[in-house]
Amino acid sequence: MGKPTVGIFGLTGCAGDQLVILNCEDQLLDLVALIDIRDFLMASSENRTDCPLDVALVEGAVLTNRDAERLRAIRQRSNLLVALGTCAVWGGVAALDRGADRSQLLEEVYGEAGHGYDSSHAQALREIVRVDLNITGCPIEKEHFLAAIAALLNGDTPVYPSYPVCTECRMQENNCLLMERGLPCCGPVTAAGCGARCPDLRVPCIGCRGPMADANPVSLLEVLEQKGFDRRQAAARLRTFAPEGVA
Amino acid sequence: MKILKLPKEKLDLFASVVQQFGELHAPVEQDGKFVFRRLTRWSDARLEYDRTLLPPKKYFLPPRETMFRYRPGEGFLPNTEGLDQRLILFGVHACDVYALNILDRVFAGKFPDPYYQARRKNIGIIGIDCTPDKHCFCRSMRADFVDHGFDLFFYDTGDYYQVLVGTALGDDMVLATGSVFEPEEAADIDDYKRRSWNKRRSFQLDVEIRDLPEIFEMEYQSEIWDDLGGRCLSCGSCSMVCPTCYCYDVVDDVELGSRGGNRTRAWDSCLFANHALVASGENFRGPRASRIKFRFYHKQRGFVAEYGRPSCVGCGRCITACPVSIDVVQVIDRLRRVQDVASR
Numbered sequence: 346m347g348k349p350t351v352g353i354f355g356l357t358g359c360a361g362d363q364l365v366i367l368n369c370e371d372q373l374l375d376l377v378a379l380i381d382i383r384d385f386l387m388a389s390s391e392n393r394t395d396c397p398l399d400v401a402l403v404e405g406a407v408l409t410n411r412d413a414e415r416l417r418a419i420r421q422r423s424n425l426l427v428a429l430g431t432c433a434v435w436g437g438v439a440a441l442d443r444g445a446d447r448s449q450l451l452e453e454v455y456g457e458a459g460h461g462y463d464s465s466h467a468q469a470l471r472e473i474v475r476v477d478l479n480i481t482g483c484p485i486e487k488e489h490f491l492a493a494i495a496a497l498l499n500g501d502t503p504v505y506p507s508y509p510v511c512t513e514c515r516m517q518e519n520n521c522l523l524m525e526r527g528l529p530c531c532g533p534v535t536a537a538g539c540g541a542r543c544p545d546l547r548v549p550c551i552g553c554r555g556p557m558a559d560a561n562p563v564s565l566l567e568v569l570e571q572k573g574f575d576r577r578q579a580a581a582r583l584r585t586f587a588p589e590g591v592a
Numbered sequence: 593m594k595i596l597k598l599p600k601e602k603l604d605l606f607a608s609v610v611q612q613f614g615e616l617h618a619p620v621e622q623d624g625k626f627v628f629r630r631l632t633r634w635s636d637a638r639l640e641y642d643r644t645l646l647p648p649k650k651y652f653l654p655p656r657e658t659m660f661r662y663r664p665g666e667g668f669l670p671n672t673e674g675l676d677q678r679l680i681l682f683g684v685h686a687c688d689v690y691a692l693n694i695l696d697r698v699f700a701g702k703f704p705d706p707y708y709q710a711r712r713k714n715i716g717i718i719g720i721d722c723t724p725d726k727h728c729f730c731r732s733m734r735a736d737f738v739d740h741g742f743d744l745f746f747y748d749t750g751d752y753y754q755v756l757v758g759t760a761l762g763d764d765m766v767l768a769t770g771s772v773f774e775p776e777e778a779a780d781i782d783d784y785k786r787r788s789w790n791k792r793r794s795f796q797l798d799v800e801i802r803d804l805p806e807i808f809e810m811e812y813q814s815e816i817w818d819d820l821g822g823r824c825l826s827c828g829s830c831s832m833v834c835p836t837c838y839c840y841d842v843v844d845d846v847e848l849g850s851r852g853g854n855r856t857r858a859w860d861s862c863l864f865a866n867h868a869l870v871a872s873g874e875n876f877r878g879p880r881a882s883r884i885k886f887r888f889y890h891k892q893r894g895f896v897a898e899y900g901r902p903s904c905v906g907c908g909r910c911i912t913a914c915p916v917s918i919d920v921v922q923v924i925d926r927l928r929r930v931q932d933v934a935s936r
Contacts, residue, residue: 372848379849495846495853504843507866508828515832515913516655516859518646520623523915533825533915559865559880561825564916 349399349498352384353429354419356412357439357467358405361484362430363387366402369487379498398423400497406432406439406467413473420474427493428470431483435555435587440467443588469591478502481536483553483586489538506537509557510550514541522549527572529582534560555587593739594757594766595776598746602772603753607634607682609769613761614678614716617651619644628681639683639746642725643909647835648681648688652695652711655832656858659707659842663852671854675710682718687728687905689719689742690735691835697899698838716761719745721787724795727908729921731792732799735905749783799924801902805893811927820923821881823916824863830887830910830918831861836903839867862886888923 355363367388369376376382380400384392401423407413420426428434436443442450443466451459470476480489489505496503506512510532514521522544523530531552532544543550556562562583569579598606610616618637619626626641628648662668692712699708719742730736738745743762747754755773757763766773831837841860846853860867863883868876877883895903904920911919 375848491848492846495848495850498849499846499851501846508861508864509825511825511827511829511915512832512859512861512864515646515827515829518622518627518650520625520645521829521913521915524913525624533827557826557865559826561823561880564823564825568916 348379348381350396351380351382352398352401352419352423353382354401354403355387356403356405356416357408358430358432360387360404362404365484365487366490369491372491376494380494400425400427402427402429403470404429404433406436406469407473408439408465408467409463411463416470416473425477426474427478427480428476429480430485431481431553431555431586433470434479434481436467436469436591437586440588441585442466472591481554482538486538507558508537509533510535510537510539510541510544513537514544517541517545519544522547529569529574529579531583533565534562534583552583552586596755596757596766596773597776597780598753598755598773600752604634605772606769610680610765612768613765614680616680616682618682637682639720643907646833647691647907647909648684649691649695649835651679651681651715652692652708653838656856657707658854658856660855662855675707676714678714680716680718683720684717685722686719686738687730687735687907688835689717689738691905693738693741694836694903695838717742721747726796727911728795729797729799729906729908731795732797732801733902733904733906747784747787749787754780754784797921799921804924805896807927808889808893814927816923816926817885818881820884820918821879823918824880824884825916826863826865826880826883827915828861828863829913829915831863832859833909833913835905835907837861862890
């Protein structure tokens with residue numbers, strides 16, 4: 346059996362997740378020995394843009410018709426499609442304005458010229474196509490990407506934490522920023538996997554990895570309200586990276 | 593059991609000598625709370641403390657550990673790193689010693705756990721008596737006093753500590769310190785009794801555990817479980833800080849390009865959405881309410897059936913760690929309360 350063919354793509358986003366892949370410097374040689382990266386515009390000027398792929402890794406959210414068409418074309422040529430990063434998994438920061446009138450926003454920013462833009466509210470990949478695996482994070486964790494490749498090569502899927510950042514924070518025996526200092530920490534509803542990186546440095550979690558499975562934001566909102574936070578602002582904070590409807 | 597006394601001014605001397613038996617760890621302050629940590633200076637130790645964020649469980653069942661390395665054709669190689677390190681935990685409260693005695697029954701009983709057992713063998717425990725605060729209910733859980741599970745146990749009786757010698761290792765620590773320990777006198781006995789009586793009176797919480805498993809049995813359909821399920825964040829904080837929560841999840845960290853890797857385990861919690869998820873996709877405790885209900889039932893009822901007592905020791909950590917103020921004492925009070933049947 347030949348090496349699995351892989352494509353790595355970016356839709357609308359900051360390209361940070363693709364950069365994480367390129368930053369796996371110690372594993373890059375092993376990676377290219379194990380997988381055949383055919384299409385990766387960010388890293389190569391010679392790409393096969395039409396060949397079938399065993400695995401497609403797609404970063405970014407869908408914000409234009411062009412994004413949606415590209416995504417459908419990627420889905421069509423790929424056996425497995427992996428959403429890479431919070432934008433791809435949840436819509437991300439760009440999805441903050443999903444409730445707003447798009448044409449009005451375009452006019453506010455670009456004036457009359459705004460009407461001609463190909464622009465729609467941000468959508469997660471799974472709102473457009475079938476997604477086989479989600480690797481969340483803003484950006485993704487290097488280890489999670491490598492674990493995914495290692496598992497996929499064995500015909501398996503990786504296991505990521507199903508619990509929230511709180512759990513990792515407690516394991517590290519940190520003081521609780523929410524309870525002890527009254528800070529608006531999103532740790533109780535945010536998917537773990539980052540090792541509670543921010544709370545570990547006494548910075549409250551902003552929820553950049555998106556919600557964990559079976560999160561209970563309503564209960565956390567009540568706690569934040571009791572601590573004196575405005576309910577709407579607190580709700581907006583919890584939704585920074587994952588809009589209602591997707592989360 | 594041997595009972596001696598140690599003048600308080602000799603405690604520093606004792607602490608310096610005891611280090612020859614292992615690396616010294618004790619409660620130290622961390623932003624107004626306490627954590628067990630390796631001491632760099634004896635003066636950092638805080639022997640008068642309420643409770644540590646994590647219980648001493650973290651030394652015996654670490655939050656994460658590699659169990660073994662496996663390779664195709666080579667089999668597996670158990671991880672022994674750190675297992676033989678000698679530590680002394682100085683200042684463990686009775687409830688936490690009791691909790692370790694409970695963990696012994698789980699990890700050193702029917703299914704011996706070599707990792708836990710090696711650490712238990714190599715980690716010495718010097719207990720210390722404490723003053724209950726508003727979240728302590730160890731007396732209700734019969735865990736306010738321990739007669740085993742420690743090498744030495746210190747009781748602060750004013751100008752000196754009364755010291756119970758629990759093991760041969762404890763006895764060695766005493767002998768190594770030379771003549772700083774003194775024999776007990778009649779007046780000391782009264783000091784001990786006075787302290788014991790004062791401690792007994794200082795508990796602010798009281799939970800009746802007799803017939804509690806039966807009450808739980810009767811209240812299986814109570815609306816309280818849905819209420820708790822609505823509030824619970826499934827953050828697992830209560831399990832992480834619990835001195836007797838022993839669930840762990842086993843995961844293989846597969847190495848890139850190999851079928852080998854490391855088998856690791858990490859603390860798990862019955863509050864997590866996938867705790868009762870099985871390979872078919874079936875989840876026996878899908879709803880949050882059924883998960884938090886399970887936690888209470890296992891602590892207060894299931895463990896009693898298996899081991900003859902609740903696994904809760906009344907340390908109060910889960911009460912102080914829950915972001916949505918779920919309080920085990922209040923839950924039990926509510927379950928015990930007589931309700932107007934017509935209003936049900």
